[in-house]
Amino acid sequence: MKITDLILKIYTVLFLAGIYLPIAILIFFSFNESRSKIVFTGFTLENYYSLLSNYAVWDSFYNSIWTAIVVTVVSVFLGIMISYGVTRYEFKGKNMLDILMLIPIIIPEIVEALTLLVFLIILGIRLSPYTVIIGHIAFDISFAYIVIKARMAGYDPQFEEAARTLGANEIQTFTKVTLPILMPGIVSAALIAFLQSYDDFIKTFFTRPPGFTTLPVYIWNMASRRGFALDLNALATFIVVISIVFAYVRLKVERW
Amino acid sequence: MSHRQEPWYITILDRIRSSRRIKVSLIVFLPFIYLIIFFFAPFIIALMYSLGMFKQVVYEFVFQPQISLEYYYRLFQYPGVLVAIQRSFYYAILTTVGTFLLSYPVAYYLGVKLPDKYQEMVVLVLFTPFWVNFLLRIYGMRFIFHELGFLNMILTTLGIVNEPIKILGTDTAVILVMIYTYVILMILPIYGVLEKLDKELLEAAATLGASPVKTFLKVTLPLSLPGILAGSLLVFIPAVGEFVIPELVGGANTVTLGTVIYNFFLRVKGTMGWGLGSAAGLIYIGLILVLSYLYIKLVGGEIRLG
Incomplete structure (x- = not known):
């Protein structure tokens, strides 16, 4: 019994090391002299300098951020509305609605992306950054809905009833009581929605206009060429740092 | 004291406030329409397209009532x-x-x-x-x-x-x-x-x-x-x-x-x-x-x- 526990423990540690390996290797090679690429020949910061002066990277980073902010604001707003309605009112078709809200999460993104593209083509809507935003909101509403609904279902509606008894109208109750209680759920939903959009590749790739590049699309453009581009490794270091900050912030929010 | 006529928008707001059904529609179904238009409708359109129900005429697509498995x-x-x-x-x-x-x-x-x-x-x-x-x-x-x-x-x-x-x-x-x-x-x-x-x-x-x-x-x-x-x-x-x-x-x-x-x-x-x-x-x-x-x-x- 003790020996199987030990084996399990060692296996788990090796497993965790294994999932970090590709990331560690990316960062390691970001310090490599760029001529040899795959064989480590010497330490240099050259790749970081070339990353800093790479206009295309920062342009696509900027696009990723602004589109993700718009997507997050809209989808969290709509997510709050639907989850409030579902947890506070009884109406026909509520269970059906709850199932339909899950579908955008279950459907593989490539199918979502292709159907939206066909839809845009048939209606003759020209691709623009806004078609990308429209596509992202469609899956982010569901993520926002699920997270906020969980928070909303988890607290006692008596607070709201008390506020109503004390004379607050429904809108006052919502803004002064419901919203503050929901805040951790809303922040958590916003983080998830932001990350889903900021990190999205497939839907962006199908619905973007030519020349509009987000960070994942930029990474794809570089990585789908067969060779190795060590700027991309330097970029990876930068993205890993951001991701760790994200993971940490999310943990803090969940404990809130 | 004569009965004062309420402005039309107050009447509408009162209707909304008092009717549960209108309230639910506004809170739930209004945002859900977004998903209907930009998530579910595209599936229907893509299905119809794959069944040959749209024909391209110059730059526009025209609906044609037929089903083809071509x-x-x-x-x-x-x-x-x-x-x-x-x-x-x-x-x-x-x-x-x-x-x-x-x-x-x-x-x-x-x-x-x-x-x-x-x-x-x-x-x-x-x-x-x-x-x-x-x-x-x-x-x-x-x-x-x-x-x-x-x-x-x-x-x-x-x-x-x-x-x-x-x-x-x-x-x-x-x-x-x-x-x-x-x-x-x-x-x-x-x-x-x-x-x-x-x-x-x-x-x-x-x-x-x-x-x-x-x-x-x-x-x-x-x-x-x-x-x-x-x-x-x-x-x-x-x-x-x-x-x-x-x-x-x-x-x-x-x-x-x-x-x-x-x-x-x-x-x-x-x-x-x-x-x-x-x-x-x-x-x-x-x-x-x-x-x-x-x-x-x-x-x-x-x-x-x-």
């Missing part, structure tokens, strides 16, 4: 499509089995053996790498699988192989990277089930004289079945349509259903490309519906995400 027929006639679909299934099955075998011991250790005070930290350690963009992680795998890369370095140093083996561009590379990418989707639901498992049940089995192996086979494994099924579904469904991994670490012989869809839409284009691509996408959707239905029949519940 795109579906042509899709299967298209060179390489059938093989690609078979290959997608082969990859997806191996990925599902591989992620299960790799992750079950980890999920078991975390859920059953690890003391509660370490849980949060270990789960954080487990998750963090999956917050890094998946394209970058796949690109990182290229450094490992390259002929001069990390894996070959270890294999040749240990004397397992004499010459570096070619992994990039092969099925092996695609499957290994798919397992790496999808493993978290398998761990999550299994861990979720095992963590909530009543540990007293295991003690009871041991007290009653069951050996650890028997306890595992008769108690733990059957109880984790819902998690395993949910994980398999979460891995299998997207794995069938994977196109990023075959493109980034595969080669000419790793074309999958996802690659086919991607090629029709972004390389062939035009009415034919879109039609064939939609047909391929809808076959994929049909498959998902069947699988989800079987899952609900088998487990009878919603997918648990931990």
Whole structure:
């Protein structure tokens, strides 16, 4: 019994090391002299300098951020509305609605992306950054809905009833009581929605206009060429740092 | 005192305030319309398109009331499509089995053996790498699988192989990277089930004289079945349509259903490309519906995400 526990423990540690390996290797090679690429020949910061002066990277980073902010604001707003309605009112078709809200999460993104593209083509809507935003909101509403609904279902509606008894109208109750209680759920939903959009590749790739590049699309453009581009490794270091900050912030929010 | 006529907007606001039905419609169905327009309608449109119900006239598409299976027929006639679909299934099955075998011991250790005070930290350690963009992680795998890369370095140093083996561009590379990418989707639901498992049940089995192996086979494994099924579904469904991994670490012989869809839409284009691509996408959707239905029949519940 003790020996199987030990084996399990060692296996788990090796497993965790294994999932970090590709990331560690990316960062390691970001310090490599760029001529040899795959064989480590010497330490240099050259790749970081070339990353800093790479206009295309920062342009696509900027696009990723602004589109993700718009997507997050809209989808969290709509997510709050639907989850409030579902947890506070009884109406026909509520269970059906709850199932339909899950579908955008279950459907593989490539199918979502292709159907939206066909839809845009048939209606003759020209691709623009806004078609990308429209596509992202469609899956982010569901993520926002699920997270906020969980928070909303988890607290006692008596607070709201008390506020109503004390004379607050429904809108006052919502803004002064419901919203503050929901805040951790809303922040958590916003983080998830932001990350889903900021990190999205497939839907962006199908619905973007030519020349509009987000960070994942930029990474794809570089990585789908067969060779190795060590700027991309330097970029990876930068993205890993951001991701760790994200993971940490999310943990803090969940404990809130 | 004469009755004062209320302005029209106050009347409307009063109606809204007093009617539950209007309120629910505004709060729930107004935002839901967004999903109807930009999520569900596109599926219907793509289905109609794949059935030849839209005809291109100069720059516009015109609806024509007919149903034709031409795109579906042509899709299967298209060179390489059938093989690609078979290959997608082969990859997806191996990925599902591989992620299960790799992750079950980890999920078991975390859920059953690890003391509660370490849980949060270990789960954080487990998750963090999956917050890094998946394209970058796949690109990182290229450094490992390259002929001069990390894996070959270890294999040749240990004397397992004499010459570096070619992994990039092969099925092996695609499957290994798919397992790496999808493993978290398998761990999550299994861990979720095992963590909530009543540990007293295991003690009871041991007290009653069951050996650890028997306890595992008769108690733990059957109880984790819902998690395993949910994980398999979460891995299998997207794995069938994977196109990023075959493109980034595969080669000419790793074309999958996802690659086919991607090629029709972004390389062939035009009415034919879109039609064939939609047909391929809808076959994929049909498959998902069947699988989800079987899952609900088998487990009878919603997918648990931990």
